[in-house]
Amino acid sequence: MPHSSLPPVFLGLRAGLHVLTAALLVLVAVRVLITGDSIATLALVLVLAFAALYAGGRALSLAPPARRQALGRLWLGGLCAVWTGLMLLVPEAAYLVFPLFFLLLHLLPRPWGEIGVLAATALAILALGLHHGFSLGGVVGPLVGAGVALLIGLGYQALAREAREREELLAELLATRSVLAAAEREQGVLTERSRLAREIHDTVAQDLSSIQMLLHAAEQSSPDGAGMEHVRLARETAAHGLADARRFIRELAPEDLERGLGPALDRLARGIAQRTGLEVEVEAPADLDLPVAAQVALLRISQGALANVAQHARADRARVQIALEDGGVQLSIADDGAGFDSSGLAEGTTGVLAAAGAASRPDSFGLRAIAQRAADLGGTLQIDSAPGRGTRLVVRAPLPDSEVPRP
Structure with a gap:
């Protein structure tokens, strides 16, 4: 030292x-x-x-x-x-x-x-x-000194060990603070990118789409009318602008969502399998097209849930399923691990947040993070688990009518 x-x-x-x-x-x-x-x-x-x-x-x-x-x-x-x-x-x-x-x-x-x-x-x-x-003094003196030295030495070693542990804890806390700061910065960037994508989608893209439809209707109602060439040119310009706006929306999505949520979940499953040996099956529609904010939240929820499975569940297999339901989307993550007593986790986001906050399980922080992301989407989180029969986590989130994917 x-x-x-x-x-x-x-x-x-x-x-x-x-x-x-x-x-x-x-x-x-x-x-x-x-x-x-x-x-x-x-x-x-x-x-x-x-x-x-x-x-x-x-x-x-x-x-x-x-x-x-x-x-x-x-x-x-x-x-x-x-x-x-x-x-x-x-x-x-x-x-x-x-x-x-x-x-x-x-x-x-x-x-x-x-x-x-x-x-x-x-x-x-x-x-x-x-x-x-x-003499008695010549023998007792060194013996007493040796005994005192041994006691002081043991105390010194205990203090030194405690000091080392304190330094290691401090170093770990500093490293954790750096990781949290980096995560917060990344989350801030993702949040801002998602916000921009939503703003472009809800304003510029919607306006261009409306303009394109109005011009198309005008073109069909009077195909040979005066100035129709200008109407046609305006419609094509609006179509190009809409394509550019949609491209901007895609580029604002996180890099791992560049090709969509389904491929991102496939990459996540392969990475988990390589690092931990956990076999992860992904079921997601090939043409799934969700808003950027929903894709980011569902991907992060999947990452957190699978990390909990790999670290705590002692599972061999897990399954991730995404499906569209009336007016919203459902994410389900199930595993065949050890499970836990989920009787204290009430249905809905609020109950899960409260129960996870009071839980002593090592994954309670992960549950709180997942529940918070579900709440940010305006959705709910349900957990079904019991010792010895695995765990199933279900997130249901509504989508605005304008953002519900159409067949």
Whole structure:
């Protein structure tokens, strides 16, 4: 974990470890200078070597991640070797075992960290015993220090694990926010395209169609009348304008609806099958011609429903059916999966929204999204399901009289 990302408690523990190490090294150096015996020079060299090696540990963060662990253990081994040599010369050097406890627990995996702490404790007790003779204080002191270090080390590891989980959760939330923002932008674009398509259909296209029919009626009522050539030319111009308006409407539809809702559902079924293995059968009229807004909503409902089936239903097969009914369109999606208790989902959009909002199932968000799209169409959503017998979802949406496809 980078130093800059450590929580304050970690920074405090690290700073305390550095201060403790520096204070103990000063203690050892003062002890060597006071005694001034024949080993003073060698002892001071080892003190400086320990200090330099300890300070050089900060360079480990600059090492490549793949080699950082191995270099850290090598660095720890060097510290332990210098410390062992220093203990043979100066008994007070045994107290450097306390910062070493934390380094052993931090750099070595379990249980090797704990084993290293016990081995270092034994060396410290042995060194104190060789210099001053074995005593209760010389044994209990390092043992108590080892116990405290183990408890602090376990707490540190728990805090570090919690910090990592928090960072992972934050990263996931940021990624989710980006995905939601992209989805909202895409939905905004689709909504605006659908709105433009409806506006063109309801205004320019309808007016051109009416003009074309009126001119055609005038042409038929008096085929040889004066100015009929101009009427014929006006009718042809209106026909060209109507064709252009319809082309604009088609181009404003989403790319996956370029060839119509039926082919878009076929592509969706193939994609689901390739990604998840779920076999999806699509039944849709080949010449189905619905308004752009209805096509977009029905395609998105199908995508959401099939995603729920693939993720939660444990189904092998699913069927998507679209049919025209009196004054509207019906979308049905059924699967042979595990199903669930749908008794709490009342018939109609409002009931489904309320029940799905209170549900604890992992697909409740998908149900809310599907119900909302059905509501946007002015339609209803019905769900029929039971444990062990699959699920059937039916969306019924009305179409304005002018937009109902004619045979």
